[in-house]
Amino acid sequence: MTNQRIPTLAVSTPRKPEVVIHSNDAQIQSQTADIFYEAGDYFEAMKSYQRAIEIDPNSGNYEKWVESLEKLDKNTKHKAIENLEKRLASKPEYVHAYFSWGLALHSRKNYAEAIEKYQKAAELKSDYVRAYDGWGLALYDQTKYLEAIEQYRKATEVQPDDAFAYNGWGDALYAEQKCAEAIEKYQKAIGIDPNSGNYERWVECLDKVDKNTK
Template sequence: MKNLPTLLILALAATLPFTAQAKKKKKNAEEPIEQTNLAVYLLKQLNEREEEAYDRYETAVAEEDVDQVRRELQSIINGYEKLIASSPDYAPAYVSYGLMLNRTGNRDAANAIFLKADELDPMVPVVKNQLGNFMAEEGKYTEALGFFMLARDLAPEEALYQYQIGNLLVAYRKFFVGDGLYAAEEIDDHIINHFQKAYHLNPGEISYKMRYAQAFFDVDYPDWETALVTWQELYRAAGSEYEEQVVKLYIARVRFEMGHHTAARKLIKQIDHPSLDESKKSLLGSINAEYPQ
């Protein structure tokens, strides 16, 4: 029938009983739904296989076990390719595939997939975030900032996107200032505020608070009083003696920046972990240079 002339097809359709035409329309309407349900099912299977493969890779010891996982990952990649070919407008498939490609080091291919995902559905924050990462790695900091801000706007309660913006502003601070996009003091405020918001949105993640505290060393106009309070809070939250000593070293640096060189020296004397020796010597050298004994 597909090869019949169009007029002949229309003529045949016109002779069908009304009920038959109605059934045909109903079937055609259900096909996209059935296709979507199948795509959802296949994507779930691929996601589960992928996570299982990563778990096996982390515990693999023998080379044949590693090779087996690699073959499985390639099979999953092939599965994503087939799913996208059969459901080319199903955005979640592109998102998962892009994340897998990125996780396995295929960043250029991942970016192309994320661009397609963004074209199909521009309201997915994780896609904006991944595109921002790619732009940042390519040195396209203004484009990266745009993507990270879109991710933040789409998911304002997600700490990660505030964190991403803060890190980008630190990494490209001189370029943002040099381009006139931010004044020096203005960008400092933004850096501190983004890391602070990330911590407030997810206070249970200690790494966010640590990064917020470290941000005071990244700016030209830090509020050392607030920095000191933040580092003291981290000291009380430390989970081990080593963590206490790491935080104590940061507190010593803050005290030095505040002009409290005697207090800074006392704190440094309390630090004896071998891995911190070089940092201790460096900080003590800076203190002695500015405040000779």
């Protein structure tokens, strides 16, 4: 039995690699994509990032894939997304992939699209707490505070010790000028994880409530 060697990537010009590696190794595909991306060849970068994601949907570089997509024309973008959705639809265990996709969109302030992916993750796995966390934050970032509270509430129902959700819930209540209720949520978050609480707003709310009771 001969040892199989993984091919390495050679670069002949600053524009693009000399060869495209057809490998079933997600890491190699991702490295190939990085080279295309740095060379400014966003179409080839997108294809390689997508190959990596399709090989291992739960650990692909969705952020770079989304960045590459946004530099391409609408039809190419639509086709790439359609192909990936077909791939993800084949196996429900790819729930984390939808969350990662949502995060990538969220980081670029594509809130509506991010929420679609968080929602899909929650539909596939109703106790996937990170989907509700992301969903709540995307709503909060759009100043939809009451809707955000609903998602944070769901997160804490799934995972009662979700400090992130309690802290986000507190922020949403703070934004709604409901300091007394916000204090309760901030303290809950701090009690679970002392490093997670929004201490500045917690103290501010304590001062406001104290002044109002005098």
